[in-house]
Amino acid sequence: MALGPTPQRPRGRGPIRFDRIAKPGGGARTLSLLDPVDAVAFARAVARVGPLVERRLRSMVLSPRLDPRGSLAPWGPARARWTAEIDRRLRARRPPVAAVADVRDCYGSIQDRPIRACLRDAGASDDQVGAILDLFGAFRDEGVVGLPVGPPPSTVLADAVLSVADEALVVAGLPHLRWVDDVVVFAPDPREARAGIDLLRRSLAHVGLELNDTKTRIIGDPAEARTMLTARPPSLARDRGMA
Secondary structure, three states: OOOOOOOOOOOOOOOOEEEEEEOOOOOEEEEEEOOHHHHHHHHHHHHOOHHHHHHHOOOOEOOOOEOOOOOEOOHHHHHHHHHHHHHHHHOOOOOOEEEEEOEOOHHHHOOHHHHHHHHHHHOOOHHHHHHHHHHHHHHHHOOOOOOOOOOOHHHHHHHHHHHHHHHHHHHHOOOEEEEOOEEEEEEOOHHHHHHHHHHHHHHHHOOOOOEOHHHOEEEOOHHHHHHHHHOOOOOHHHHOOOO
């Protein structure tokens, strides 16, 4: 995502294509395959706000982050750090209770208003935000719902919106880790774990997101939590930082 002026979308570029891939837990995810011209425009528009978003992200966000060149870091080392940090915390002498949650249809649920608000809070200008939202309007006309799944710039924008949950948990003093929309809260007891889930639910509601109740649970057994959180099978979606 090299910095540079954002080109206008010329007429005659190819349409967006869609590709459905299986999700590990069942169901399917729809990837948006942008025309190269659109992909460049999207990357350049998001590159202009990427450093602003990166400066706001907390250290507990372990999904692929932007490197100094403006590119997302490789998935493999990031995922290894995620699993290692979870394992370390759950092997403590007095292991915490883990509250595990993710967001229902995260990318598809992220809309213009929270993107605008979160980017403006990060320090983006109206022109910078407008360039991104103009592209979203064009993508929406071609059938994209929410953030397009697949293009790396979408991860940056998702992090900008999801950072509201990080801030809420930090203010409440609840340690956590986040991989895109997968969140693990580490609590001293089940009561605090439930409080973490409730806080997540409220903070995400402010940006139009909701927890996936079928994947949200409290795990008191550290061995069970380690198995669930560190032994998940690889998938294309995770390889692209989308889950």
